[in-house]
Every structure is written in structure tokens, then in C-alpha cells.
Amino acid sequence: MRFHDFHDTTRFGMTDNINTLKGMHILLGVTGGIAAYKSAELCRLLVKAGATVQVVMSESACEFITPLTMETLSGRPVPVRMFGRTRGPLEHIDLPTEADIMVVAPATADYLARCATGRACDLISSITLAFDGPVIAAPAMNTNMYNNPATQRNLKTLRDAHGWQFIEPNAGELACGTTGKGRMAEPSQILATLQRLVKTDLSGMTIVVTAGPTVEDIDPVRYISNRSSGKTGYAIASRAAIRGAHVILISGPVSLTPPAGCNVVQVRSALEMASAVDAHSDGADAIIMCAAVADYRPATVSREKVKKPQLSHIELVPNPDILAGLGQKYKGQTKPMLIGFALETENIETNATQKLKQKGIDAIVSNLASDALEGDHTRVTVYLKNGNPIQTDVIPKLQLADLVLNLIHQ
Numbered sequence: 001m002r003f004h005d006f007h008d009t010t011r012f013g014m015t016d017n018i019n020t021l022k023g024m025h026i027l028l029g030v031t032g033g034i035a036a037y038k039s040a041e042l043c044r045l046l047v048k049a050g051a052t053v054q055v056v057m058s059e060s061a062c063e064f065i066t067p068l069t070m071e072t073l074s075g076r077p078v079p080v081r082m083f084g085r086t087r088g089p090l091e092h093i094d095l096p097t098e099a100d101i102m103v104v105a106p107a108t109a110d111y112l113a114r115c116a117t118g119r120a121c122d123l124i125s126s127i128t129l130a131f132d133g134p135v136i137a138a139p140a141m142n143t144n145m146y147n148n149p150a151t152q153r154n155l156k157t158l159r160d161a162h163g164w165q166f167i168e169p170n171a172g173e174l175a176c177g178t179t180g181k182g183r184m185a186e187p188s189q190i191l192a193t194l195q196r197l198v199k200t201d202l203s204g205m206t207i208v209v210t211a212g213p214t215v216e217d218i219d220p221v222r223y224i225s226n227r228s229s230g231k232t233g234y235a236i237a238s239r240a241a242i243r244g245a246h247v248i249l250i251s252g253p254v255s256l257t258p259p260a261g262c263n264v265v266q267v268r269s270a271l272e273m274a275s276a277v278d279a280h281s282d283g284a285d286a287i288i289m290c291a292a293v294a295d296y297r298p299a300t301v302s303r304e305k306v307k308k309p310q311l312s313h314i315e316l317v318p319n320p321d322i323l324a325g326l327g328q329k330y331k332g333q334t335k336p337m338l339i340g341f342a343l344e345t346e347n348i349e350t351n352a353t354q355k356l357k358q359k360g361i362d363a364i365v366s367n368l369a370s371d372a373l374e375g376d377h378t379r380v381t382v383y384l385k386n387g388n389p390i391q392t393d394v395i396p397k398l399q400l401a402d403l404v405l406n407l408i409h410q
């Protein structure tokens, strides 16, 4: 199952766009192609659809359309230069932090090349590099530039390794006088694509997501924990919020910025996580247990630092199995849907299907530790109580997030 590219957008005609993107904070990047004149119309449509639009332009883009035009349409100052300080000295970090999604239209061949190689040589590239949400780009260029293996390689890298999505250029007459593929998708197509991506299909739903590790204290300085980064849970929470759900993110200690639009409950230990889940589970439509909850905790937490000789004899007691507890609590009920995660180092299928049955849950997302820990990508198999398993390639965690949320939506 792969995330689609958006080349078939023509069938999504413009309808009533009022407020379809309400609450979205969109970073609109404009780079230096002739199609930059269309960005003004795109900006207007996004604002009309209810989005907050922060435009950022490359210096080349200013040869084609003025920042004043974009500033007037978006109602916000438009940063262009790396050291321009339009919104303060750290706009290359602050602007990406505020945004839910980045749309770059048009995206020049050179901008794509810069991003594919991780360059941060100008403001728009730096912002793109610093942005950790979904990026959607509408490339536009001469047909030969587009078909050039270098550009195709960059597109592939950005799609496969960085998780970007592209609104493919249309074929037709180009500004350079030739005919072929390379004309930027129309603003209305780009808007329709965004509306499709930023679906509000989960609105009205309450989704509880747990993320990160738990930390089981031994004494004031030592603890037992694991290497869970929290990235998958945070990606799911972020996508669920963008798709309109009321999200409660129960998070163990991680070094990630909580996604916009989520109610975040910070916990430390498995016991704290269990009581937070218990407090929020009634009334939830789905509970997605991504957290790597420690199986055991020290029987007592010493107030003083434990002396070295005693460290090899710490008595451990089992933590509650939160997922199994939920399976028991909601047995025979259709709500909430319960989804667990299983990280294995071997025998994935046997272990995952066993857990699915034993814990009485609806689905289990299983992956190999070597495929999943800490990175931005993963490869999973989803085992369902009712249905055939779904296997993915290596995919960005944001893409996995949508896959899991689609199960809930269905």
C-alpha cells in the first residue's frame, strides 16, 4: 500500500471552498519559475478556504512576482532573504515550527535539487529542511528540465526518502514556447489536493494516542527505560489532529515538540501512563497504543542513590499490561477501537498474531526493531482481527500514521 501522488487531481473540481482548511497553518513556498504568478491565486484560494497562510519566497521568485502582492493577499510579511529578519533573526526555525503543512508552488528544479541534497543555503531551503511536517510540492519547469534524470532522481529522493508528495505538472504549452509536461498544476487543483489530504474525515472523533517510552525510576539518578523516540505516536497524533479528530496524546518523556492541536498529557512511568489512559479512555472512539511501556519496574524507588553492590539485586515487579486491560474493559463493545504496536526482533508474525488474540484488540501494527527504532521511516505489517494483514514497504512514519488512521475511519 503506497501513498499516492496527486496526478489525478483534475476530477476534484472546485466546489464551495469556504472554511475547508479552517484552522490550518500553511507555509506557502514560492520559488523562481514563471508559474510564480499563479501562486498569488493559490494564496488567495487558501486564505478563502480559511487557512492561515505564511508565504516565504526565494530571491529568484521575486523576479517573477513581488513579495508585496503575496503580503497583501496573505496579510502577513513575506520573508525572502536568509538574513532579512522580516520576522526576527530565527525565522528559518520559527516559521516551520508554526506550520502544519508546507506547500511549495511552483517548485523549481534547483529548489528540488537543493532539498534533495539537504542544502540550507537560502531561507526557503533552510525552512524546508527545518520543517518536519508534510511537504507538498508542485514542480513546474521546461519539459527537458523535468525529464532530466537529475530532476527525476531528486523527485524520487524527495518522495521516497523524505516523504514528500507531488502534484505533478500538467502537459501542455509552456512559457518557453515548447509543448510538453512541465506546466504547474492549476491553483484550483492544488487547493483540491490539499483539501483531499487535509481531510476532515475524523472530525467528531476522539482519539487517544500514547507515545514514547516510560521511565521506571530506581533511585534519584538511575532508571530503567527503552529507546523509543516517540516519533510514530507523535506522527499519528499530528495527522489525526490535521484530519479533524480531537486528540489526546499521552506521552512518555521524549525530545519532540508536541504536534499542534493535540491535548498533551505528559507522564513518566508505566503506572502514570496506565492511569492517564484510564482517565481518557471512556468516550474515545479509538485508542492507539504506540508507547513502549516498560514491562517491569523496581519494586521500590529508593530515595537515596543505591550503592553499587545492591544494584545487581534490584527486585522488579510487573507493570500493568495497559492494552490487555483495555481489551478486557471494552470486551464485546464496538468502541473504542483498540490498536496496539509490537516491536519484535524475530518471529514477527507469530508474536503479533498471538498478542492480537491474547489482548483482545482490533489491530496490531508490528515491526522489526531494526526497521523502526528512532528513525523517521519504518516498515510494518498490520494484523487485523477482521481482515487480511497489510504489509508496507519502508515508509515515512507520517505515512504510517495515515494508514493506521484510515483503519479507524473505515
Ligand SMILES: Cc1cc2nc3c(=O)[nH]c(=O)nc-3n(C[C@H](O)[C@H](O)[C@H](O)COP(=O)(O)O)c2cc1C
Pocket: 030, 031, 032, 033, 034, 035, 058, 059, 060, 061, 107, 108, 109, 110, 111, 140, 141, 142, 145
Ligand atoms: C524567465 C525565466 C523563467 C524560468 N522558469 C523556470 C521554471 O519554470 N522552472 C524552473 O525550475 N526554473 C526556471 N527558471 C530558472 C530559475 O529561476 C533558476 O534556476 C533559479 O536559480 C531558481 O532559484 P530558486 O530555486 O531559488 O527559486 C527560469 C529562469 C528564467 C530567467
